[in-house]
Amino acid sequence: MNQPVISASHLDLTFQTNDGPVHALRDVSLDIGKGEFVSFIGPSGCGKTTFLRCIAGLEEPTGGTLAVNGLTPDAARRSRAYGYVFQAAGLYPWRTIGGNIRLPLEIMGFSKEEQAERVKRTLELVDLAGFEKKFPWQLSGGMQQRASIARALAFDADILLMDEPFGALDEIVRDRLNEELLKLWDRTGKTIGFVTHSIPEAVYLSTKIVVMSPRPGRITDVIESTLPRERPLDIRDSAEFIAIAHRVRDGLRAGHIDA
Amino acid sequence: MKALGPILAVVAAIIALWYVAAVPMNIQEVLTQAERAGAVVEPEGAMNRRDVNRFALVLRNADHLGESWSMERARLPAPHQVVKELWASTWDEEVSGRRGIVKSGSLSNRSLIYHGSITLGATIVGFLIGSGLGILLAVGIVHSKTMDMSVMPWAIVSQTIPIVALAPMIIVVLYSIGVEGLLPKAVISAYLSFFPVVVGMVKGLRSPDAMQTDLLRTYNASKPQAFWMLRLPASVPYLFASLKIGIAASLVGAIVGELPVQRGGLGARMLGGSYYGQTEQLWAALLFAAAMAAILVWLIGWIEGKTLRRMGVTQ
Numbered sequence: 295m296n297q298p299v300i301s302a303s304h305l306d307l308t309f310q311t312n313d314g315p316v317h318a319l320r321d322v323s324l325d326i327g328k329g330e331f332v333s334f335i336g337p338s339g340c341g342k343t344t345f346l347r348c349i350a351g352l353e354e355p356t357g358g359t360l361a362v363n364g365l366t367p368d369a370a371r372r373s374r375a376y377g378y379v380f381q382a383a384g385l386y387p388w389r390t391i392g393g394n395i396r397l398p399l400e401i402m403g404f405s406k407e408e409q410a411e412r413v414k415r416t417l418e419l420v421d422l423a424g425f426e427k428k429f430p431w432q433l434s435g436g437m438q439q440r441a442s443i444a445r446a447l448a449f450d451a452d453i454l455l456m457d458e459p460f461g462a463l464d465e466i467v468r469d470r471l472n473e474e475l476l477k478l479w480d481r482t483g484k485t486i487g488f489v490t491h492s493i494p495e496a497v498y499l500s501t502k503i504v505v506m507s508p509r510p511g512r513i514t515d516v517i518e519s520t521l522p523r524e525r526p527l528d529i530r531d532s533a534e535f536i537a538i539a540h541r542v543r544d545g546l547r548a549g550h551i552d553a
Numbered sequence: 554m555k556a557l558g559p560i561l562a563v564v565a566a567i568i569a570l571w572y573v574a575a576v577p578m579n580i581q582e583v584l585t586q587a588e589r590a591g592a593v594v595e596p597e598g599a600m601n602r603r604d605v606n607r608f609a610l611v612l613r614n615a616d617h618l619g620e621s622w623s624m625e626r627a628r629l630p631a632p633h634q635v636v637k638e639l640w641a642s643t644w645d646e647e648v649s650g651r652r653g654i655v656k657s658g659s660l661s662n663r664s665l666i667y668h669g670s671i672t673l674g675a676t677i678v679g680f681l682i683g684s685g686l687g688i689l690l691a692v693g694i695v696h697s698k699t700m701d702m703s704v705m706p707w708a709i710v711s712q713t714i715p716i717v718a719l720a721p722m723i724i725v726v727l728y729s730i731g732v733e734g735l736l737p738k739a740v741i742s743a744y745l746s747f748f749p750v751v752v753g754m755v756k757g758l759r760s761p762d763a764m765q766t767d768l769l770r771t772y773n774a775s776k777p778q779a780f781w782m783l784r785l786p787a788s789v790p791y792l793f794a795s796l797k798i799g800i801a802a803s804l805v806g807a808i809v810g811e812l813p814v815q816r817g818g819l820g821a822r823m824l825g826g827s828y829y830g831q832t833e834q835l836w837a838a839l840l841f842a843a844a845m846a847a848i849l850v851w852l853i854g855w856i857e858g859k860t861l862r863r864m865g866v867t868q
Binding site: 350351352371372374376377378380381382384386387388389390397398400401402429449 | 764765767768769770771772773774778782783786789864865866
């Protein structure tokens with residue numbers, strides 16, 4: 295593997311609360327290489343979102359080291375190293391779809407022509423061409439989430455961090471978006487960190503699956519996927535897929551027993 | 554319009570209640586007049602009736618209630634009397650009156666339109682000052698913890714002082730430094746209207762949730778960018794809700810500011826009506842002020858609808 299894009303070693307994060315310290319992360323070490331698709335899976339409270347937020351520089355680890363593109367997470371954030379997709383689309387209701395995608399571009403000071411060009415390109419990338427002038431309330435939940443992915447892609451960061459982006463969507467829409475996300479990843483070659491609590495989703499999407507368990511939040515297993523890069527939806531019925539899913543489930547269960 | 558039925562029903566109920574209430578309210582004077590006209594009422598003599606319960610008087614003299622809804626200077630004039638006065642002091646006064654705008658070229662100082670326009674001027678100026686100040690204070694409060702802790706308590710305290718007690722002082726103090734006319738009234742209006750705007754605007758500017766602010770952090774957006782692109786647009790619906798309360802409060806402020814001065818305006822007109830027992834004039838001014846408030850609030854609502862549609866927030 296080439297030089298890791300994201301490198302965490304012995305990462306600790308303890309929140310001080312009124313009920314005493316909460317160990318959100320303990321001794322988390324992980325390297326993510328360029329172009330990898332890494333899923334973080336585990337029950338609520340296992341620290342998967344917290345870890346993603348640490349990478350994004352939205353939380354400050356209390357111990358260990360974490361490097362993103364060789365920088366501290368905060369420096370990486372300030373150099374706009376990543377796009378972040380949240381659980382909810384969170385589009386601004388007073389901006390059109392195009393206007394929402396333009397938001398990061400305006401903030402980062404792209405020229406008007408560049409903005410228009412990029413909005414057009416990313417809308418095509420997420421299959422929303424023609425919806426530029428629509429307002430968010432005119433779109434379905436799945437389309438809104440696609441627009442929010444376009445917003446994260448618009449400024450061409452090499453890393454895409456996604457925090458349960460399809461958690462609120464129904465199964466059918468979710469399948470479609472998973473398929474599209476894989477295509478998008480294949481086309482753009484981005485490094486993706488993806489938080490989920492769905493085993494099939496994690497196995498279907500990832501090149502590497504990180505299984506986590508709670509109290510304290512830690513990594514219990516890291517699974518390198520043996521699935522090919524080209525993945526039609528029906529790969530989920532293959533024996534290989536089921537074997538990996540089994541290993542993920544075992545990892546989740548093991549984490550649960552010693553908790 | 555489906556809502557028309559219920560609306561009319563409520564109006565009809567209020568008017569009916571008003572007519573019914575006018576009977577016991579006016580009973581003393583009605584019986585005195587009836588007695589003067591030669592009728593036999595019970596008990597005899599106004600002095601003897603003074604301490605008798607009004608409802609008992611109504612029941613014992615059911616034959617002599619005919620004048621209840623047509624008394625001059627009635628304690629509670631009937632709705633049609635008030636409407637007649639309202640018509641006389643607006644349309645009639647201006648169109649056919651000697652001092653009306655048709656014959657003299659300027660608004661009559663006896664008409665509610667004239668007095669209403671004086672009040673309206675102070676209301677609008679006060680509202681603009683008050684809401685402008687409210688927005689500025691809210692922006693400061695949201696961005697500075699110190700300002701939040703030092704300004705907000707005083708803003709709350711300011712609203713606990715009865716405005717009728719404070720208004721004369723504001724007028725006297727401003728008069729002593731040479732400020733009179735519209736401005737002192739506008740200051741009182743502003744004093745009443747800035748508060749709802751501060752409260753609503755602070756809530757609006759703080760309305761974006763953690764996810765929204767985190768999103769801007771991932772873009773490394775500056776504070777001014779976060780303000781102009783997220784906080785300010787997010788606060789617009791809250792702002793309009795406050796402006797509606799603010800403009801109604803402004804009108805009340807202007808009227809209260811006119812009470813001690815007696816140089817025109819609906820407040821002066823109301824107090825005059827009260828001094829001279831011109832209850833019809835008092836009620837007509839009240840209704841006129843209420844109608845003005847309704848129109849002003851509706852106007853803000855109309856601008857709100859336009860703005861939100863233009864922003865794309867609503868359909």
